[in-house]
Amino acid sequence: MTTTTVPATSTNFDLRTGLNDQRQPLRRRISDMAAMFSDEAAARSKAAVNDELMYEFYDMDVPPTSGDIAYGTSIVYPGRIGDEYYMTKGHFHEVLDTGEIYFCLSGEGYMLMENPEGDVQWERFVPGQGVYVPRRYAHRSINTSDSEPLITFFAFPGHAGHDYGTIEEKGFRKLCVAGASGPEFVDNPKWKAEA
Amino acid sequence: MTTTTVPATSTNFDLRTGLNDQRQPLRRRISDMAAMFSDEAAARSKAAVNDELMYEFYDMDVPPTSGDIAYGTSIVYPGRIGDEYYMTKGHFHEVLDTGEIYFCLSGEGYMLMENPEGDVQWERFVPGQGVYVPRRYAHRSINTSDSEPLITFFAFPGHAGHDYGTIEEKGFRKLCVAGASGPEFVDNPKWKAEA
Numbered sequence: 001m002t003t004t005t006v007p008a009t010s011t012n013f014d015l016r017t018g019l020n021d022q023r024q025p026l027r028r029r030i031s032d033m034a035a036m037f038s039d040e041a042a043a044r045s046k047a048a049v050n051d052e053l054m055y056e057f058y059d060m061d062v063p064p065t066s067g068d069i070a071y072g073t074s075i076v077y078p079g080r081i082g083d084e085y086y087m088t089k090g091h092f093h094e095v096l097d098t099g100e101i102y103f104c105l106s107g108e109g110y111m112l113m114e115n116p117e118g119d120v121q122w123e124r125f126v127p128g129q130g131v132y133v134p135r136r137y138a139h140r141s142i143n144t145s146d147s148e149p150l151i152t153f154f155a156f157p158g159h160a161g162h163d164y165g166t167i168e169e170k171g172f173r174k175l176c177v178a179g180a181s182g183p184e185f186v187d188n189p190k191w192k193a194e195a
Numbered sequence: 196m197t198t199t200t201v202p203a204t205s206t207n208f209d210l211r212t213g214l215n216d217q218r219q220p221l222r223r224r225i226s227d228m229a230a231m232f233s234d235e236a237a238a239r240s241k242a243a244v245n246d247e248l249m250y251e252f253y254d255m256d257v258p259p260t261s262g263d264i265a266y267g268t269s270i271v272y273p274g275r276i277g278d279e280y281y282m283t284k285g286h287f288h289e290v291l292d293t294g295e296i297y298f299c300l301s302g303e304g305y306m307l308m309e310n311p312e313g314d315v316q317w318e319r320f321v322p323g324q325g326v327y328v329p330r331r332y333a334h335r336s337i338n339t340s341d342s343e344p345l346i347t348f349f350a351f352p353g354h355a356g357h358d359y360g361t362i363e364e365k366g367f368r369k370l371c372v373a374g375a376s377g378p379e380f381v382d383n384p385k386w387k388a389e390a
Binding site for chain 2: 004005006007008009010011012013014015060062066067068069071095097098099100101103105111113115117119121123124126127128129130131132133134135136137153155156157159160
């Protein structure tokens with residue numbers, strides 16, 4: 001059924017914090033993320049002292065159709081577990097053949113991407129950077145700043161869905177760590193060829 | 196055919212100007228827009244003296260599939276033709292059943308929306324405002340500032356396409372004009388029930 005009147009949605013995201021005061025964000029703390037880090041024990045120890053927020057993002061409840069656009073902001077806070085930067089879980093889309101645009105509003109970091117065939121790419125986030133994640137690529141945001149949140153605005157096809165399980169099982173092939181002269185991508189020793 | 200490696204696209208939009216120095220924007224000057232204003236003669240006179248840029252936006256050449264997201268920035272400059280604010284042409288999507296998200300980066304104004312059945316809505320743009328244009332709604336951005344460009348980041352389904360013709364023929368049912376105490380939406384005397 002087609003209704004003749006559909007109200008537009010209008011909502012504000014604070015450009016300084018990335019937060020929307022009309023919606024409850026989804027939040028991931030250190031304890032939620034510990035198993036994804038190379039040094040899980042260090043993450044568990046840190047969480048036991050202060051289980052701080054690693055990132056938060058919004059699900060705006062857009063209809064799950066290919067005619068709609070799911071959107072929101074994502075805020076990854078600065079910090080490290082050992083030499084590994086704070087990051088999002090990362091995921092494939094359930095409908096693998098769907099892409100996503102991330103637009104960096106503030107902060108700095110990387111988008112790490114990987115497809116099922118093993119191609120790995122990363123792109124730098126700086127304010128104003130638009131990173132287009134191609135169809136079929138899992139993606140993870142990583143904050144490499146010492147002090148500032150990484151704030152992005154994202155948009156993806158309404159019907160894409162999320163597959164978190166594959167990355168939870170296998171991990172990404174690469175990690176992003178603080179090296180002597182800045183962030184470096186290194187092989188993930190915990191990566192599994194098969195989920 | 197599925198290729199196993201698709202390069203991610205990464206490109207910067209200057210958050211102050213909205214411009215991307217890697218791409219040629221699409222530009223609309225007063226002369227391109229004259230027929231859309233209530234006082235077309237005033238627009239033609241103004242264009243004859245100085246045919247200034249009214250707005251510009253980007254087409255990032257994303258594949259036209261429902262798995263992809265077309266995106267870019269739109270910059271509407273401040274100004275008026277008589278009491279009518281500078282604005283975009285506005286359009287329906289060719290695939291009518293597709294929506295679009297506009298995220299305001301700076302400036303102020305309105306998103307004017309209208310569906311084929313005649314429902315008309317408008318939503319205010321301020322920095323950080325996300326305005327979701329529902330499926331089936333034509334949409335036009337309007338800059339109501341005296342001095343600042345209205346800069347938005349937009350994203351819509353790759354397969355949506357553009358129908359500019361309907362609005363070019365019929366117009367929108369409402370106009371946005373400078374009233375005694377700010378912007379006002381009034382009936383468009385040039386609106387045609389049939390294209």
